[in-house]
Amino acid sequence: MKLSLSLPSLLPRRKAENPAARRAVHRLGAPEVHPRELDPMLIWSAVSLLMIGLVMVYSSSIATAEGLKYTGHQSTYYLVRHGVFLMIGAIIGAVAFQLPMRVWQQLSPHLFVGGVVLLILVVIPGIGREVNGASRWLPVGPLNFQPSEAMKLFAALYAADYTVRKLPHMASFKRAFLPMLGVVLLVGFLLLKEPDFGAFVVITAIAFGILFLGGINVRVFALLAVVALIGFMLLIWLSPYRRDRIFGFMDPFQDAFGKGYQLSHALIAFGRGEWFGVGLGASVEKLFYLPEAHTDFILAIIAEELGLVGVLVVIALFAMLVHRAFAIGRQAIDLEKFFAGLVAQGIGLWIGVQSFINMGVNMGLLPTKGLTLPLMSFGGSGIVANCLALAILLRIDWENRQIMRGGGA
């Protein structure tokens, strides 16, 4: 509907313009274009996702916020908070952008150790804050901080630094692989203690992904992949909590009011959206049916309100973002900025893997696990961590451009 309405208004304007004149303007303007300081594709995809996220957080939370006593029946409760988090993320990102990658490399082991300490604090009863049986938050004044979100970035920084340090030994199982395995197992242990299985999967993917990109022996990596697969299988089979989630995902309508409740409602939201959606704000699933509509299941609401078109736009934006991250990383590596390059690709991997898992969960392709959609879902720690990662990506890109323009970095 929206498309058909907007098309006629666009068409006459295009026709009115003289194509020759446009080309001339373009030719004239081209040499005067200021050399770009930042990657426009990256910025546009990221900003689009953040803004769509802001709108959809509001749309998906409005009914819940109005209906809950917890929010004081304010319909803008989540919108206001999400906006504030975005601003905090922008400020922290602006500060982070000022730090050279050299400094980030020096900081990375410390940040990682700091992250591990926070993860330990979170699982200590009395310090960590428990919500719905999971102790994932640290109370900081009026806010709750989720260390596992920061840990994803720290893991990318640390794994990149680690890989750069171990580059000469990448073929060695003992020297390159085992220490990282140990570190991941430690972090994994802490995350499963919370429990935060989703963060564990993402951090494992980031750490070993960077190791893979860093050139670790393929046979070792294949072995790791098999071991990891068996490990995950075991973890899933050993915990009834996780096992239930798996079964819910296989056929949500079999136990639609029990284990399959959330997923079945997510799928219904997709089905209701059809091609162009029921219209922004018109979702029924967000009216108390679909739990976590504004966090983990925001894509389902996008699917319902904006249709397949909306979902494809989101997927395309993520693909563009991840592609740019890898391109920036590749460029840095080509410029022999190995740490920066691996960090950029690690961030790309993080955003890519987490968004893929989240969307896969929303669509019933993957078992339900508590993972937000990066840049879009409601959640302060996640949004700030995402903004920080974007700032670092932009910094890497900026440094690349400085080198290419002959400047030193």
Place this chain on the structure above:
Amino acid sequence: MKKRSVTFNHNPLLAKGLPVWRPRVVLLALLFGSFALVARAAYLQGVNDEFLQAKGESRYARVIEIPATRGKITDRHGTVLAASTPVKSIWAIPGDAKPTPAEVRKLAGLLDMDVRDLNHRLARDSDFVYLKRQVPPEVAEQVANMKLAGVHDQREYRRYYPGAEVMSHLLGFTGVDDHGQEGVELAYDSQLNGKPGSRRVIKDRRGQIVEDVESIRTPQEGKDIALSIDAKIQYLAYTALQNAMETYRAKAGSVVVLDSRTGEVLAMVNAPTYNPNNRESLSGAQLRNRAVTDTFEPGSVLKPIIAAMALESGKFRFDTVIDTGNGRMALANSTISDTKPHGRLTVAEVIQKSSNVGVVRMAMTFKPEEMWQVYDDLGLGSSLQLGFPGEASGRLRPASTWRPIEQATMAYGYGVSSSLMQLARTYLAFARDGDLIPVTLTRSEVPQLTGRRVFSAQTVRETRAMMEMVTQEGGTAIHGRVPGYRVAGKTGTSHKLEGAKYTSKYIASFVGLAPVSDPRLVVAVMIDEPAGKQYYGGQVAGPIFSNVMAGALRALSVPPDAPITPMQVARSKEELAARGRM
């Protein structure tokens, strides 16, 4: 950009360590993932969407009922006697409702409920609980303004009865579900009740309607019903009966007014009564519509029937003399007695003085079957088919079981029972030209020209003349007179039967018609257990009859047919004497 990148200064070791293909593999894997997501989304939203939407419908699409407005009940002139006004019912989903104690107190205050009762309801283990039904719209709005989660309202109708106590037995009332439970409300429920419509809507999980999908059936409003009742006469009868109840400290009473041309019931009141708008403390005694549900032995009220039979048979004329002797008559092993000895009486005087012996002498000239036939023709022992709940048919045993003494007592109204409405109807035969028509509660425009003939017109005219004497000097009901109109009637004073024994409790009754020259109305009065010294039908029921009849005749603008008093004074003594002898 990649092409521009410089590779010649790469450390060979490092270049080997960061191969170009690996990020491509990773990107490819992620791209593959994107394709999987796109394919899955397309499947969910473009292929499997109907199945998913059906699943969704089953969860939040609901068919809701749209209540139809119940029809109005009006009297014969269109005065509203019962109407439905919109109200709201407050209900809750206990699982969703988590009000604070302060909110509970406020809600309880608004709903006029006990806080503990409210908490108890909110704690119930169910998905739906009524907090309070039928609250005024203003209150419901105040509750809605509290914006309590899990507390909702639904539109309903409440029946309001402007006539209150005056019409209560006649109209009955509806239950909370808007279905008739008593009286006309029940009798005509299927007509008054509309057919509720239904719509398919989408509700959110808390039960609020968020989208109107389609209308399945539009509601059919209930039909209005115009009763035969005349509100003015009904009110008149009510007031007269209430006054009498106080004066005679009676247990109960009823008055029925019939239009003899059409068989329409113009008024029907009972005491004790109740206010249908406030039914909190109702007893069974108040609820009974005695005029149709309660039967009693009518006593002497039946005597004119025997007299009419006697005239009709040709065995007696109105001036045939019957010797009632000392007022005692032996029959089988029993004695039939009069209140006092009357000696020799004409048939007319037997009716005027209400002599049991005289009536029995006439009755015993008939076979039981003949008497039964007339009683049956007059509708005794069979239901009136008014459609009223609990309508009594009375008792008239088959003639083959009558022993002579029973036939005798039945002649003066014992051993047979009927409701007041049935009695009033038998008198329609006397008010008309000997034919009987059915009584009706709904307005009928057309006069009933012919009914079932029971007596000849001549017989009826003579019987009416005898019954007119009842209200004249020497009759049993001089209090039943109506100024300006000639009135005919008959009193009844019967002992109440309790168990198998007659007690010294009485039922006083009077059934009469007016104007005698061209009868228009039949009024029947019954007073149950007058507690004072007066208990005779003429003394107790007569004045009520007179009151109601006078008012009703005036209300209907029936022209007076009696010579007014000064003219009576001017009449010759002979004429008066002649009339007196009749």
